[in-house]
Every structure is written in C-alpha cells, then in structure tokens.
Amino acid sequence: MCEIGKRLWRFTGGISVLLLLGSGMPTGAQVILRKKPEAPAERREEPKRKPRVEALVTYGEAMRAAMRGDYMRALELFRKVAALDPTAPQPHVAMAELYYQLQKYAEARREAELALELDPKEIGAHRLLGRLLREEALAERNREKARRAVEAFRRVVAEDDLDVEAWQSLAQLYAFLEDTEGLKEALERWTGNDPTADEAFYRLALIYFDRRQYRQAAENAARALMNQPESEYAILLAKSLLYQGHTTEALQTYREALERDPSNSELRINYAEALIFSGKYDEAIEILQRILTEQPRNLEALRLTAQAHRRAGRRAEAIETLRGALRQSPPDEGLNVRFVLAQTYEEIGQVDEAIATYEEILKVLLAPDGTAPERHREAVETVLTNMALAYRHAGRREEAFRLFERMRRVLGEKNPQADLLIVDTFREERNFEAMLAHAQEAAARYPEERRFRLLQAQALGRLGRVDEALRLLDGLLTGLGEDIEVLSTKALVLSDAERYAEAEAVVREALQRDPRNNGLLIQLSLVQERLGRFAEAEATLRQVLERDADNATALNNLGYYLAERGERLEEALELIRRAVNIEPNNGAFLDSLGWVYFQMGNLDEAERYLEQAVLYQPRDATIHEHLGDLHQRRGRLEQALHAYERALQLATESRERERIQQKLEKLRQAMGRK
Structure with missing residues (x-):
C-alpha cells in the first residue's frame, strides 16, 4: 500500500483541519483552533x-x-x-x-x-x-x-x-x-522517490537493455539486485556487463547468483554463455552438456554448445550440433539455432548455404505480403543485414545492393538500415566522395538519425576537409552521454589527419565520461601506437582483455603489435588465432595471422592467410604491402612490385606512404628499373 499524502481542509472563519490519509484510509486528524477572547457574560451561552x-x-x-x-x-x-x-x-x-x-x-x-x-x-x-x-x-x-x-x-x-x-x-x-x-x-x-523499489529498477534496466544502453541497464539492474537478490535481476546485470565487455564482472555476478540458486537452469545457461565470451570454451561445453543430459531438447543449450565450438575453431562440430538441434524442433522454434547455423556456413565460405538458411528464418518472420510485422522488425533487420554483409564479404557486390533495396521494401522507408549499409559499403571501398554524398542525402531523409552525420564527418575527414568535419561534429555535442560516440568519431577524424596528440586528448575526454568503455580504450591504444608509445598501447589493450578476455579486436591488435616488433611471437600467434576463431571473415585479423607467420618464417601459412585477407579487404594498403614483402622474400619480384604499387595507391598515412615508397625504390633498383 502507498502513502496517500497530506491535505489541508480550510473552513471559513480561520479554522483548518490537517487530514492525514495513509494506505488509502483516514488515519488521524489534527485540529488547530485559535483561542478566542471570552464573550461578555450575557453572550456566553449560545443555543x-x-x-x-x-x-x-x-x-x-x-x-x-x-x-x-x-x-x-x-x-x-x-x-x-x-x-x-x-x-x-x-x-x-x-x-x-x-x-x-x-x-x-x-x-x-x-x-x-x-x-x-x-x-x-x-x-x-x-x-x-x-x-x-x-x-x-x-x-x-x-x-x-x-x-x-x-x-x-x-x-x-x-x-x-x-x-x-x-x-x-x-x-x-x-x-x-x-x-x-x-x-x-x-x-x-518511482525509483527516485523509492530507492527500495527493486521491480521498478529491474523494469527500467530492461528498457535500457532493449535500447542497447548497457551501462545504464547495468546500473539499474545492480540497484534491483541490491534490494532483492532475484536470479532474473542477476541475469540482466550480468548480460548488461557482458555486452559492455566486462566479462570478468559478469562471471562473478553469475557465480554469486548460482551460490544462491544452484539448480536454476537459466542461470547455468547464461553462465555458460559468459564463459564462452571469456574464452573458456571447454568449461562452457561441460556445463551445457550437463544441462542437455537433463533437458536433451534445450535449444538454447544446443545453440551455445555450437557457439563454443565455433569460437574454438571447431566449425564442423558446430554444424553437426546445430543440424541435430534443428532435426528435433519445428521451423518456428529453432530460429536462433538457424541463425547461428547460417553464420557458421558463412564462416566456412558456404555463402549460398548461409543465404538459404537465412531465407528459412525469414519465411517464419515475414508477413504474407513480404513485409516485417512490428513484433519481428528488429529480428528481420538483423537477418537481412547479415545476408547483405555475407554477399559483400564474398565480393558479390551487385547481390549485396539488391539486398539493400529489398531491405527498404521489407522494413519500410522509415527504417535507415539499408542506407547505413550503403554508406558503410562506400567506406569499405574507400569511395569517400560517394560515401559523403549518400550520407548527406540520407541525413536529410532521416534527421533524427545521428549516425549519418557521424559518417558524413568521417568522409569529410578522409577527403581532407578536416576542419569542416570537426565543425560538424562539434555541432552535434549535447553535453549528454551520447557525446561519447561523437567524441570517438572526432578522435578518428583527427587520427586519419595524423593529428595524434589532439586525437588522444579527445579520446581521454570521452574516457572521463565512461572510463570503462572498451571501444574507447582500444581507440586510445591505436593513438598510443601511432605516437610510438608501444608499452602504453600494450598496457591499454591488456587492461581491456582483463575485463573482456575474448574481445576480438583487442586480441588482434595486441598480437599484431607484438608481431610487428618481432617480439613474443608465440604469444602473438595465440592472441591472433583466438581473434580469427571469433571473426574468421575479418580481413584485418587474417592479415595479422599471415603477418605473424611471416615473422616466424612460416611462409606457406603466411601466404595462405594473406591471400584470404586480400579477398575480404581488397582495398587495404597494409595487406598489399605484406603480400609484397612475402612475394619478395619468395623471390617473386614482379608480383612483389605490383603488390607494393597497389599498396602505395591505397595508402593514406604519410609514414605508411614513405615506407612503401622506400620498399618500391629498393626493389626497382634490385630489378634494374627506375
């Protein structure tokens, strides 16, 4: 029950009654009367x-x-x-x-x-x-x-x-x-007026979680859990931490919850998911197998078992697990399992099988007229995005753009996702004029979608219009939490312009607002590396990995820094392998793996992964430079020359261009060419 509050009842003549009502019921009254002078004797008695x-x-x-x-x-x-x-x-x-x-x-x-x-x-x-x-x-x-x-x-x-x-x-x-x-x-x-309202904190955390505002979700879930140690509160807190990359804290939250509620299957499954994120694949599989012994048709346990195999690089086992799960369930019950199966097909290069599996999901989600019902809109957007990116990664550009047009029809003209992907495709292709034009046009159509303004600023920076980009970004600052994304983009523009000291200052400003943001810390490490502060860059990445042991970008970047300096190559190899297992189609990660093998003298493996890398990112100067180094080491001088020339065409940083130019000149001299 709730306190109803206070009311003042005024009567004429200066009399007032303070009526206090609690729990919806009158509970008391206080009467305040001013003492009046005594009336003359003849008027003392009134009828x-x-x-x-x-x-x-x-x-x-x-x-x-x-x-x-x-x-x-x-x-x-x-x-x-x-x-x-x-x-x-x-x-x-x-x-x-x-x-x-x-x-x-x-x-x-x-x-x-x-x-x-x-x-x-x-x-x-x-x-x-x-x-x-x-x-x-x-x-x-x-x-x-x-x-x-x-x-x-x-x-x-x-x-x-x-x-x-x-x-x-x-x-x-x-x-x-x-x-x-x-x-x-x-x-x-409600929570501001009642700090013990655990249910209200939990429901508020759910809203933030659905909006992918995981820091705010974690704060409110923690308040709910502090008031009442419910397992559902612990799960939401741990997931919010996990999606911020705070894996260690998520695991601790799950362990404490399991001490209170050891038989809770949902807790155990979510704990296994956190173990997968932390790179403890076999421990996760062991927990999941115990659950599957009790519940053989638990689709979430089967899906996570496959995820653990995927991240460990055991994709054949993952596919076998997923297919077995789907044989036991009707089409409309195994959508998450089908989604992972499609991703796994894509990772092993079976793009058509991946697309066919995604289409099976859409058959269940889409309305008869081919549009996305409101309740399935987010899921449909995710599936279509994955399909388009599968085509793009496979170099099937026309099919990717046909998918973008299909997204418009299915999701409706008010959904900006197709345009975001088109702008990003131009960025990947380094067609910055087209990127800028489409970002500007889309920003006019979607004035509430700030991401187009951020992409517009990136394109301006790449085109050398840095001051214009910075003015655009400064105009987007609000003084609120959303400024972090703007500051991150500003630091990126400054880094692209080789203004690294300014970029570092901007990243640190963003980190003052969110010191535990792994994305910002990774960005800081990149700036530190560019400034030649390698020990600091390494320490920053290790700080990320302490909290988020399976952060693929941090694993790759740390491994690459070590390989680039020729230091601790075995550790570098292990770090990069883990990154590639998590994202096997990431061209930058494949390049890192090829490069560490090159540094170790294993040229066959180096060539294998560098050739894969250039298929995924054909316009990356670093990959072409590494291929040039490999061809030259193997005596294939003509191929090395072409690779260096291509790298020089694509290079944007001055020191990168200078380094490649020196390699070209030395090679031309060795070949007797000017």
Missing part, C-alpha cells in the same frame, strides 16, 4: 454550535471511527459533515476512500466525482478516480480508460511529484499502453 464548528467536531468523530475500523459509523458521520458544510470536497474524498476499501466502487466513484465538482483540483479525488479507471482498464483491456486513468494520475503528480502510488500506477498504465517513453519517465520518478 447551539454554528454549522461549520459542528462540521469540524463531527469530522473528528468520523476520523476516530475510521481509525477504530467502524467504517459504517465513519461513513454516517462523514455524510453529516458534508451536509453541514456542502462546499467542502474533503468529506466526499474521505467517503470515497472508505468505499474503495469496502470494494463499493460505484459509491467510491460517485463521491470522488462530487468532490471534483466542488474543487476540480482536489488531488485525493483524482487519485481515487485514477485507481478505479486503472483497475477497469487493465481488467477490460480498455485503452481509452487507461488513457483517462493516466490523465487522473498526471493531475496528482502535477501537485505532488513525490507521490509513489501515482508513479507506480502510471508505470503500470504506460506499460499497458506500450508507451515506452512514458513508462521510462514513470519508472525513473
């Missing part, structure tokens, strides 16, 4: 009390009756008060409260409406009507009554922002109306 004074006295009797639980007597006395002072709304509110407690809802509504006729601003009456409308709306699934209940409770909080019951009710109503912004506001006010 009867004045009506308003009698109303005050009767009101006190009614309150005492209510406190004793004698509701019928209290109602009788409140009716008398209303008759004695027909202009006062408070006795009607008090009767409405009593009728509500007695579940006489028609009478409660009548008294509340009478109170509002007397005083349209009477909070207690609005609260009572809000309660009645709320209960009717939820019982009848009546959206119109829900909106009227919202209006009533909005009047309450407009007068008393600390009213917890009103914010609770608004949260319930906004959830029913599927008004996420209203729900978020109500939950924030």
